[in-house]
Amino acid sequence: MGLIDKGIDILEKIKYEFSDDSFVVGLRFEDYVNDLFSKKYFSIVEKTHSTKTNQEQYVESSMNPDFVYKYMPTGELFSVECKYRSGLNDGKLS
Template sequence: MNKPSSFVKGEAFEEYVRKHIFPKSHYDLVHRTHDYNSNNGDYIESSLKPDFKFRDKKNGQEFYVEVKWRKGAYNRNNKIEWCNAYQLKRYKAIDRNESKVFIVLGFGDKPTEPKEIVLFPMNSCNYTGLYDSFLDKYSFYVDKPVFSGYLWKLK
């Protein structure tokens, strides 16, 4: 079965995020959504949740992380479209009613070697398209783990 290249890139960036941004040494993996092959024959409803649910080893807090890879395509309004309206509504509802949601956006040519990382809390975002001014505010280090103290201060 041939996986669309967008799924291949997305899954590669998810692996990168788990290894480098939310590593096992700092965060326990509580949940991970199913991959393309698992969902292709019989869609698993929990796949509507963000990609990961982690537990912070420092404070025990659980939270979701949605991971998105973009090659860097801006639309005609000079914005990066990071999700669609349905996804935005779903992530905001999970963030509000269930558990905090963080978004990790990766940019560059290769999802295993991103040129830029953006990490923001869902409650700071109300749009599917993001301008550079928003992205710059939440720019994060490439190849560095996010520390608990930094994560929980994001607004």
């Protein structure tokens, strides 16, 4: 990896950690939700594609929930849709 590539990688990591851009905030929230599931018991069967991928060419499966997990002890599948909200709208989640 060249010096320029390392610099770009560092800038991307800084953007990921500190940006208040809604897409980056959503990505951080998806990562947070994923970290709630122990890798010992849950595997990711499916994950939606990134916004960058969909900008290049839309992937129809992006309409599916953000994650499909398998509970490994039983093989049961379930889906998780991540929705980050920074606050309430008229005292309610919207």
